[in-house]
Amino acid sequence: MIEISHISKLYGKQRALNDVSFSIKEGEIVGLLGPNGAGKSTLMKIITCYIPPTEGDATVCGHDIYDDPMAVRQCIGYLPEHNPLYLEMYVREFLRFSAGIYGLKDARDRAEEIIKHVGLTPEANKKIGQLSKGYRQRVGLAHALIHNPKVLILDEPTTGLDPNQLEEIRHLIRTVGQHKVVLLSTHIMQEVEAMCSRAIIINQGCIVSDDSMENISSQELTSKFHKLTQ
Numbered sequence: 188m189i190e191i192s193h194i195s196k197l198y199g200k201q202r203a204l205n206d207v208s209f210s211i212k213e214g215e216i217v218g219l220l221g222p223n224g225a226g227k228s229t230l231m232k233i234i235t236c237y238i239p240p241t242e243g244d245a246t247v248c249g250h251d252i253y254d255d256p257m258a259v260r261q262c263i264g265y266l267p268e269h270n271p272l273y274l275e276m277y278v279r280e281f282l283r284f285s286a287g288i289y290g291l292k293d294a295r296d297r298a299e300e301i302i303k304h305v306g307l308t309p310e311a312n313k314k315i316g317q318l319s320k321g322y323r324q325r326v327g328l329a330h331a332l333i334h335n336p337k338v339l340i341l342d343e344p345t346t347g348l349d350p351n352q353l354e355e356i357r358h359l360i361r362t363v364g365q366h367k368v369v370l371l372s373t374h375i376m377q378e379v380e381a382m383c384s385r386a387i388i389i390n391q392g393c394i395v396s397d398d399s400m401e402n403i404s405s406q407e408l409t410s411k412f413h414k415l416t417q
């Protein structure tokens with residue numbers, strides 16, 4: 188579903204990614220775990236075709252990021268870091284607008300469906316700016332899911348949520364992830380344990396570990412990660 192092959196990225200002289208390779212199969216929820224500045228957001232922007240890599244290749248659902256970026260974007264739902272949203276728009280209006288962007292012919296019905304699916308029904312008539320952080324994340328997720336993509340790319344989807352909101356969003360991600368491929372980033376170890384079937388640790392632009400959660404104990408994962416952050 189996602190194939191990353193020898194991706195490197197330089198911003199001027201600064202190397203943000205260094206020869207990154209991995210592949211993700213259907214049904215996996217993969218946590219990209221790394222400290223701030225590790226290169227997580229950069230990698231996600233490359234996979235979603237927002238920025239080009241300096242070197243290397245990637246395909247998503249068989250579509251090449253260079254040859255067919257539009258097809259890549261069609262099969263991806265992307266929740267960027269800091270979840271940029273139109274705060275003056277109403278939730279329902281925004282999601283109809285999102286559906287329209289993808290040219291869905293039943294945009295109104297699809298907006299209603301997704302509102303229900305992510306638990307936004309009580310908030311659907313409010314302005315996005317009036318919502319709590321947890322509900323804003325749901326709007327971001329609804330936007331990412333509107334065109335029913337096969338792949339979800341979520342950049343720090345739970346950062347800044349309070350404990351209740353956190354549990355609800357984690358649950359939602361696990362539920363929608365059952366039928367998709369999910370790549371989510373985080374700098375918090377517990378997030379990976381709570382949601383993911385596999386953990387890829389990234390540090391200073393390099394993959395330092397890649398294990399399925401079945402094969403690695405919580406202790407091992409913690410110690411690998413803590414070595415980087417000390």
Ligand code: ADP
Binds near residue numbers: 202221227228
């Ligand atoms: P993460 O998401 O893991 O915190 P980023 O991908 O945002 O990491 O950043 C990786 C490195 O690349 C950091 O050192 C960051 O300062 C640098 N970087 C990110 N974006 C840019 C940019 N647009 N221009 C220059 N350097 C950047």
Ligand code: MG
Binds near residue numbers: 228229342
């Ligand atoms: Mg980031």
